[in-house]
Amino acid sequence: MAGARPAAHAAPGWRRNLVFIWIGVFVGLMGANFVFPFIPFFIQDLGVTDESRVAFYTGITASATGLSLTLTAPLWGSLADRFGRKPMFLRALVGAGLLIGIMGIAQAVWQLIILRFLMGAFAGTMGAAAALVAATTPKEQVGRALGTLQTGQFAANMLGPVLGGIVASSLGIRESFIFCAALYGIAAILVFFFVSETPVAGSEPGPAARRSEGSLLENLRVVIGERQVVLVLLFLFVLWLSTTFVRPVMPLSIDKFAAAAPGEGRVHLELPGAAWDLRKEAATGIVFAVIGLTSTIAALSVAPLGERFGYRNTVVAAALITGLLYPLVALAQGLTAFLLLFGAVGLFQGAMVPGTNALIAAGTPDGKQGSAFGLAASMQSMALLLGPLGGGFTSGVGGIGAVYIVIGVILVLAALAAAMLVREPEVFAGRRRAPARA
Template sequence: MPFMALYIEDLGESGSLVEWYAGLAVAISALASALVSPIWGRLADRYGRKPMMVRASLVMTFTMGGIAFVPNVYWLLFLRLMNGLFSGYVPNATALIASQVPRNKSGYALGTLATGLTAGTLIGPLLGGSLAQWLGMRQVFVFVGFILLICCLMTIFMIREDFEPVEKADMVSTRTLLREIPHKSILAGLFVTSLIIQISAQSIAPILSLYIRHLGERENILFVSGLIVSAMGISSMLSSPHLGRLGDAIGNHRLLVLALFYSFIMYLLCGFAQTPLQLGSLRFLYGFGVGALMPSVNSLLTKLTPKEGISRIFSFNQSFSYFGQVAGPFVGSAVATGLGYRWTFFVTAGIVFINFTWSVIIFRKYLGAKEIT
């Protein structure tokens, strides 16, 4: 991702179209994933999560590795579209863990998975940018394809799943599955929370470097920007397993409500930051909130959902996350353009506070109980 715009220039595009195609290359993959994720979720409930993980990693080996050989930007967009249509490794990995691990330990297990995801998010851009400088941009895509091939082989030979394929006639329909879930308002609230987590995480992405310059940094803007992004990821990565275990102990719904309020405070304070150091410190502290949110959401989805439909529910949740990834940058850019950089943080804080208030309302019957049953 760090050099996508430069790669598009290398393919022969120039001017304002470069930014347009770079944004489209990112958004088209997330949007396609959001639309087809429920289809893959239904197939996972029928045939198992491991086959879906093998399918995703194998196809992505070619869609990502193949970008190294595209002759123009249209083939790049086509492969990014195919990458989104055939993705789905993460939601199926989440569903596999959720279906195999005892429910009273799901917070810890899913928190550990979140640690891996966060680590990849941190390492990926740094590794991609460094290798592009050293080897060239096209070679990076070959390298990524090779990594995905290793991922596919590890999934085939190192992951076991206790799953019996289900005949089509015996499959529980999605409508029946939703009827069997007792707390539909909580389910809807968790989906929206996943959407807002991504909106809030992505809203500042387009303006972060500009905001850092606004705070007085002039010489090392890109380095400081990367450091501030990494600060949030590091604290999230370090805290996710421990906060997941805390959620198992005190109730994941309680931890979710606390993490939303904590995130609201952190975003509000980021809007008042006066120096890049203050902003970086607040973003590091905000990472602890992120480290609690996704494991809490996933653990609650696990406890609410019958095992025979868990992949479909996680795929719906992933669709909301993808839509948040698409919407977040647009929200941040629009607010910054109309009201100024600081207001991006204030508006994001307001969105998180609305989510917090709604969560308190839907959880009010259960905040006195350790678990939702």
């Protein structure tokens, strides 16, 4: 049962915290995107030349990270509730940075796989950052803060591969790992000096009391005992699944457009007033960049929409519209329609995760944000593990178009279930009613 909530001015440092946590997320995740798109080339540098084996080891390295993060994220989250979220955020940045730096001197594929597994176990930057923001931001402002934080992830995903390609081509692949580690180090230093973990007044006990506040399992049990939080976590899994389910087949769709076009495997893009014949690699990069751009715009729009219409309603509508758009992607016959449709998907898909994170933060008992967002990180990692497998299986059985149709149906069903089962947290509902009482 919610009591009186402190005003935003009760935590005067939360805006400064948000700025430097955003920088930490952006620099850290951009650093990851520096190197991970080029893992197949690094595996070749380690002596694997057969194309099928390169693909196999690339998949193994990705699965190793996802598996370890799935297993360890709830543990780190519960530790954050006992010993502080800032230390856990620093642990994620420093741990990821050190392990990426060591990857740069790896001499064999098995070493890379082990390092990737360890990185998943010690990383989890976004989950740690979200828990820190949720714990130090007034609850009536947490939706706006988490939406802003999510733009750091989208921007890093958009810019990282571009800048990473420039660094790798200029310095070399191994050197790009060292460069990436340095970025993590800079982010950790900024967070250490400029972020203070001061809980919102009246929202949770102080650090000393928190350290003795239940065991790791008890913290997780409290969160899992909140039915609304569990429902939203399951919904979050489906939202992340919608991204990972289709991502592996998107380049294959573009490859089909190139194969059907005349010329040397180029794909035609035509927009009002301009037209290009692009290589399929460039076309793929443009599609991902457009998704990143529209997702960033959507993340910034979540708070105003959530405050006006309700976060539950905003997220449900975004999931429903995204689910209806995906079957249209399956009907696209060229790059132009494909690009525009995925731009629209990004616009609505980008609102789903920050809006859902706001629901998790508002519904989580005070002092348990770390445990809640640790479980949220596990949902994301599980989606990273299962999504590509499900998408690949669906593509093998029904073709590429079936992938978009199946995930569209899953999203529509998830949106309908959330509309019936998830309720708007009282703190957000009260904020929407406040203007009427003024």
